[in-house]
Amino acid sequence: MKRRTFIYNSAVALSGFGAGVNVLDKWASYKDVVIGHHAHRYKIDLNWGALNAQFYPVKDCHEMVQDSRGRIVLLTNHTQNNVIIYDRSGRLIEVWGTEFPGAHGLTLNVEGGEDFLYITDNNRHEVIKTTIDGKVVMVLPYPKESGKYESADQYIPTETAIAENGDIYVADGYGLQYIMHYNAKGDLLNVFGGRGEGEAFFDNAHGICIDTRNPGHPCLLITARQQNKLKRFSLEGQYLSTIELPGAFICRPVIHKKNVYLATIWSGDGGEGTGFVSILDERDQLVSAPGGATPVYEDGKLRPMYQALKIFHHPHDVCVDEDENLYVAQWNSGQTYPVKLYRV
Amino acid sequence: MKPSLALTLLFFSLLLQSCTAGKETETVYTPSTTFHLASPRCTVDSVLFLNSATLSMELDYPGVAIFYTEDGSAVTQDSRRYSGPVHIDASKTISARAFHPDFLPSETVALPLKKMSTAARNAQVGVRPEAHSSYPGKGPQSLIDGRKGSANFRNGNFWMGYQADTVEVSLAFDREQVIESITLSVLEDNGAWIFLPRCVEVFANGKLAGREEWPAPVAVGPAAMKFLEIPVKRTTTNNLQVKAINWKHIPDWHPGKGTPPWFFIDELLIN
Numbered sequence: 001m002k003r004r005t006f007i008y009n010s011a012v013a014l015s016g017f018g019a020g021v022n023v024l025d026k027w028a029s030y031k032d033v034v035i036g037h038h039a040h041r042y043k044i045d046l047n048w049g050a051l052n053a054q055f056y057p058v059k060d061c062h063e064m065v066q067d068s069r070g071r072i073v074l075l076t077n078h079t080q081n082n083v084i085i086y087d088r089s090g091r092l093i094e095v096w097g098t099e100f101p102g103a104h105g106l107t108l109n110v111e112g113g114e115d116f117l118y119i120t121d122n123n124r125h126e127v128i129k130t131t132i133d134g135k136v137v138m139v140l141p142y143p144k145e146s147g148k149y150e151s152a153d154q155y156i157p158t159e160t161a162i163a164e165n166g167d168i169y170v171a172d173g174y175g176l177q178y179i180m181h182y183n184a185k186g187d188l189l190n191v192f193g194g195r196g197e198g199e200a201f202f203d204n205a206h207g208i209c210i211d212t213r214n215p216g217h218p219c220l221l222i223t224a225r226q227q228n229k230l231k232r233f234s235l236e237g238q239y240l241s242t243i244e245l246p247g248a249f250i251c252r253p254v255i256h257k258k259n260v261y262l263a264t265i266w267s268g269d270g271g272e273g274t275g276f277v278s279i280l281d282e283r284d285q286l287v288s289a290p291g292g293a294t295p296v297y298e299d300g301k302l303r304p305m306y307q308a309l310k311i312f313h314h315p316h317d318v319c320v321d322e323d324e325n326l327y328v329a330q331w332n333s334g335q336t337y338p339v340k341l342y343r344v
Numbered sequence: 345m346k347p348s349l350a351l352t353l354l355f356f357s358l359l360l361q362s363c364t365a366g367k368e369t370e371t372v373y374t375p376s377t378t379f380h381l382a383s384p385r386c387t388v389d390s391v392l393f394l395n396s397a398t399l400s401m402e403l404d405y406p407g408v409a410i411f412y413t414e415d416g417s418a419v420t421q422d423s424r425r426y427s428g429p430v431h432i433d434a435s436k437t438i439s440a441r442a443f444h445p446d447f448l449p450s451e452t453v454a455l456p457l458k459k460m461s462t463a464a465r466n467a468q469v470g471v472r473p474e475a476h477s478s479y480p481g482k483g484p485q486s487l488i489d490g491r492k493g494s495a496n497f498r499n500g501n502f503w504m505g506y507q508a509d510t511v512e513v514s515l516a517f518d519r520e521q522v523i524e525s526i527t528l529s530v531l532e533d534n535g536a537w538i539f540l541p542r543c544v545e546v547f548a549n550g551k552l553a554g555r556e557e558w559p560a561p562v563a564v565g566p567a568a569m570k571f572l573e574i575p576v577k578r579t580t581t582n583n584l585q586v587k588a589i590n591w592k593h594i595p596d597w598h599p600g601k602g603t604p605p606w607f608f609i610d611e612l613l614i615n
Contacts, residue, residue, distance in 0.1 A: 031446055033376035044374040089371075268385070293404040308405040309447065310380040342371070 034344055035309065037295060040259075040279045040288030042326065042341035044311065048090040049074070049327075049337040056081055056095060061329035061338055063106035063252070064319035067115045067132055072319060072327055074338060075106040075119065083117075083134065088321055090340065096134040100124070105159035105207075105252070106317075108132075111166065120157040120170065127157055127170055140170065143180050146191045159252050161208045161220065163235060171222060173206040179222065181237060192237035193222070200239035203227050207252020210235075211260075213282065221253040221260065230262070230284075243284045247305035248292075250278060256320040258282040263315035263328060267292060268306035275315040276307050277328060277341075290326075290341060291315075312339070376446035383453040384410045384426075384442045392458050392529065392611055394465065394490045396433040399455070401426050403442045412440040419452050435459040464488045464614045466518040471504070471511065479505025479608065487513065487612045492529060492569070502610045503531060505538075506590075511607055513586045520582045521614065523548060528572040528588070529611035534564045534598065539605035541588040544574050548581040560595055573615075586612065 036042050049072075058076040065073050067085075071093060074084045082097030097103070102123025109116050115132040129138040142155035149155050158173030166184030171193075181190040193202050204225040211221045211232070219240065220233040230243040230253060249266040260280040267274045276291030286295040286302055291311045296303045313333035318326050326341040384403040391397070401410050410426040411419050419441040426440065435458050442450040469484040481504035482489070491502050532540050539561065546554040554576035574586075590607050594600040 031376050032373040033379065033446070045371050046374045046378070047372065274382070294406075296404070306385055307382040308403060308408075310382055310450075342373070 033311075035311065035341070036277075036279070036290040037288040040290070041344050042290055043344055045090075045340040045342065048340035049084075049086050050090070051084070051092055051337060053335065056084060056092065058084070058335055058337060060331040061316065061333075061336075062104050062331060063317040064327050064329045064338060065106055065108040065117075066319055066321055067108060068110060070322070072321070073106065073108070073117070073132075074329060075100075075103050077101060077103045077123075082119075088325075100128070105157065105171075107160045107162060109162040109166075118160040118162065118168070120160055122156045122158060122174055125152040125155045125157070127160055127168070138186060140168070140182065140186050143188055143191070145188050146178070146180065148176060148178055148191060148194070158205070159207045161210050163210055164212075164218065167235070169208055169210075169220060171205045171208040173202075173204055173223075173225075177202040177205050179205065179208065179220075179233075179237065181235075190237050192233070199231065199242050202231075207250070207262075209253045209255055211253075211255055213255060213258060221255075223250050223252060223262075225249050225251065225265075230260075243280070244302065245278065245286060245305065246302055248278050248286075248289075251316050254318055254320060256324070260284065261318040261320055261326065263318045264289075264292070264305075265314045265316060265331060268304070273310070273313045274307040275312040275330070276305075276309075277312070277315055277318055277326065278305075377448065380448040381405070381408065381442040381444055381450040383450045384440050386438070386440055386453055386455050388455065388457065390490060390492055391456070392460055392490045392492055392613070393432070394460055394462065396431050397457055399430045399432060399438055399457070400428075401430075401440050403450070405444070407444050407446070409443050410440055411443060412438055414438055416454075432457050433459070458613075460488075460490050460613055461615060464515060464517070464521075464612070468516045469612075470514045472514075473506070473508050473511070475504040475506060476606075479503055481505075481610065484513070487609065488515075490611065492610055503608045504610065506607045506609075507604045508607070509590060509592065509604075511541075511588045511590070511609070513588075513609075513612055515584045515586075515612075515614075517582045517584075520580050523553075523576050523579050523581060523584065523614060525554070525573055525575045525615045526584070526586060527613040527615060528574070528586070528609060529613070530570055530572055531608035531610070532561075532565070532568050532570055533608075534561055537594060537598075537600045537603075537606050538608050539591055539594070540570065540572070541590050541607055543589050544572060545587045545589065546574050546576050547585040547587070548576065548579040549583065550585075553577045553579050560591065562595075562597065564598070571613075584614070 032043050057078050059078045063075045072086045079098050081095035082100040082103045084095050085093045100121050102121040104122045105120030107118040117130050119128045125142050127140040142152040156174035157170050159171045161169045168182040170180040172178050177195045179193040202224045206225040207223040211219050222231050232240040248264045250262040254261040262278040264278045265275050279288040281287045291309050293308045314331045315328050316331040317329045324343045328339045384401045386401050388399045411423040413423050414436050437456045439452050439454045441452045471484040540558050543557040554574045556574045594605050
């Protein structure tokens with residue numbers, strides 16, 4: 001993989017240190033790559049968070065969040081260590097979790113001053129709420145009471161979002177495409193979405209978040225990945241509007257300040273290894289696509305997007321830290337660790 | 345080597361290691377030369393054409409240059425540089441590749457383009473039965489117009505769709521033609537219940553002149569446009585009948601089992 005090539009290059013440079021000038025000259029001739037568009041531009045650290053895979057292995061790096069202490073929490077479906085916690089420089093702090101074979105969605109919510117994690121497991125067909133150090137405090141099994149499911153197998157949740165009042169929304173992105181709305185205790189309040197024709201329905205409702213950018217008017221942003229769309233719903237489950245992102249197979253939306261960040265797992269016609277990162281502005285327009293072609297709007301419509309640089313393979317989630325640096329976790333990308341993008 | 349010199353070297357190498365160890369958290373940004381460009385996107389108005397086709401290429405990244413060849417040779421920065429739509433008037437494969445001073449070049453993308461024989465140009469085309477009302481294409485004559493549909497069969501209206509045991513295309517030429525093979529341009533998209541025919545038979549002067557069979561699919565594959573070539577005993581004729589014989593039912597492994605499959609065709613080529 002690229003990472004190995006890079007490590008090899010830097011090892012050569014370090015071991016050749018004594019040889020002096022030649023190596024340093026070569027090093028100096030390298031140009032740091034800067035990716036992205038407009039104000040959202042980044043340098044790349046491919047080496048961030050790389051660990052000894054014999055002891056801290058990953059399969060798919062599905063999602064990442066930052067906790068209240070500033071630590072970066074990675075969720076992988078490798079049951080040797082489902083959760084890997086780093087500091088922002090990529091240094092390992094701790095690992096935990098061996099019982100999440102289908103670890104997929106990771107959402108952090110602060111409740112009474114304490115961090116809690118909501119893990120969707122699409123192999124166990126349930127959502128598990130844990131403390132930040134891995135103690136299970138609640139399990140939401142498949143929503144039999146919804147009347148929509150005949151068996152747990154049909155329910156393959158991919159993501160959660162937690163409202164300010166503690167209500168829990170779960171997207172069944174690989175199952176029957178319904179959105180479950182629970183209260184904080186886990187009582188099912190509402191079910192909406194599902195598969196079908198029309199804007200209020202989904203094909204691969206892969207991600208969900210609470211859009212808090214308009215104060216006093218929170219709403220839901222839900223991905224329809226196969227449709228290259230992001231759909232806005234009220235917290236009560238009413239369809240409101242659609243953000244069209246042609247050519248961008250977006251994973252979950254992540255809100256940070258005025259922007260929405262979306263790992264984009266495939267692009268163009270949906271071919272393998274064609275991912276990049278999408279960043280929307282406060283008007284929900286694509287302003288930057290690190291790794292992708294320049295976003296261009298013609299008559300208010302985004303020209304279909306595609307990959308321009310082979311930096312990312314299959315980005316699956318983006319975590320944004322307080323300096324607006326990005327951490328990109330990737331699915332099915334040679335069991336590599338996350339990539340960090342430094343905002344410039 | 346003197347022991348004292350060896351010790352000195354050991355001392356310095358340890359010192360060096362401790363220096364580098366202390367630097368391990370320093371961020372080293374990745375140089376651009378680590379990355380390849382993605383392949384250019386090539387779009388063509390028609391991969392089959394009677395007179396000419398127009399091809400455009402794009403990779404929207406500052407500083408990118410696209411180079412291409414028309415003879416199948418390797419694409420380098422000494423090849424022709426793309427500066428605008430390319431007009432093609434003969435069958436050939438266009439190979440294109442993107443270059444940039446800071447990045448590694450892209451993989452080569454190859455696009456075969458096919459100029460059709462004019463043999464069928466003035467033929468009268470008939471198809472039985474009529475195409476399904478949802479997928480009428482542009483009528484029987486459009487089977488020889490050189491305009492192809494895309495793999496997304498709901499876009500545009502070049503595809504003629506059928507749910508019938510047999511679809512028979514007849515061609516009457518305005519003068520005798522020497523026929524060596526014919527090619528059907530069809531769509532296979534099992535996930536959308538669109539299957540290849542079970543077999544195709546070609547009749548010239550009323551006699552069987554060629555026959556080709558395809559195995560039943562055993563799983564859903566990706567949607568793909570296919571050229572089905574049917575060799576024909578070299579024949580001189582002023583008429584041809586081409587029968588596509590479809591599967592009676594969608595196979596048992598498929599959600600649509602028991603119902604008739606769809607057959608989609610957008611072009612018939614005489615070679």
